[in-house]
Amino acid sequence: MPAIRRLLWLLVFAACLLAVYVVAVYMRQSTELSKDQNPGIIKTDADIGGLYSLTSHTGTKVSSTDFAGKLQLIYFGFTYCPDICPMELQTITSVMNRLPPELADQVQPVFITIDPERDTPEHLAEYLGLFHPRFMGLTGSQAEIKKVADEYKIYFQKVEDPGSSQYLMDHTTFTYLMDQEGSLIALFRYPANPDLMLQEVRQHLKGTS
Secondary structure (H helix, E strand, O other): OHHHHHHHHHHHHHHHHHHHHHHHHHHHHHHHHHHHHOOOOHHHHHHHOOOOEEEEEEOEEHHHHHOOOOOOEEEEOOOOOOOOOHHHHHHHHHHHOHHHHHHHOOOOEEEEEEOOOOOOOHHHHHHHHOOOOOOEEEEEEEHHHHHHHOOOOOOEEEEEEEOOOOOEEEOOEEEEEEEEOOOOEEOOOOOOHHHHHHHHHHHHOOOOO
């Protein structure tokens, strides 16, 4: 009987050691996964983005090819947005302000309106004056905006309020980081983290290695 009892205790002890080992391995793998997959950023091989040609806030025609050789930080929104859009544009502004001038020159921040009915070039110019001076505001016809939105997989929909003369826009809230050739590097989830965005931008700038 004592021998059987000792054997049982050894089996229980071995089972406990195995359980501790399994938990330790799981915790280590979970920590490594959290480091590699930051919930604030998405990296994907999905076919997102493309060429576009729209009207700038200065009234001139601007093409995506005009930004060749620069990173682009692109946000789709509307100037009458009460909260999310200005917050994301301020995040981009913070990133631009924290870059040395020689590096900031390699980045083009872009704001593409999803509300061309109200966001005229003149109105965009006034609105973007509240943010970084390098911001390029882009608008166009409804068809032009819809085409660009489709290329970037952007959802947007007018939301009418019967009790108000104004309307809002329901829309996708990602910020897009595009490389020097116009291909997607990463998507930043709302609310975008300026430290994370700055870190990702710097990794893809020339002269930072």
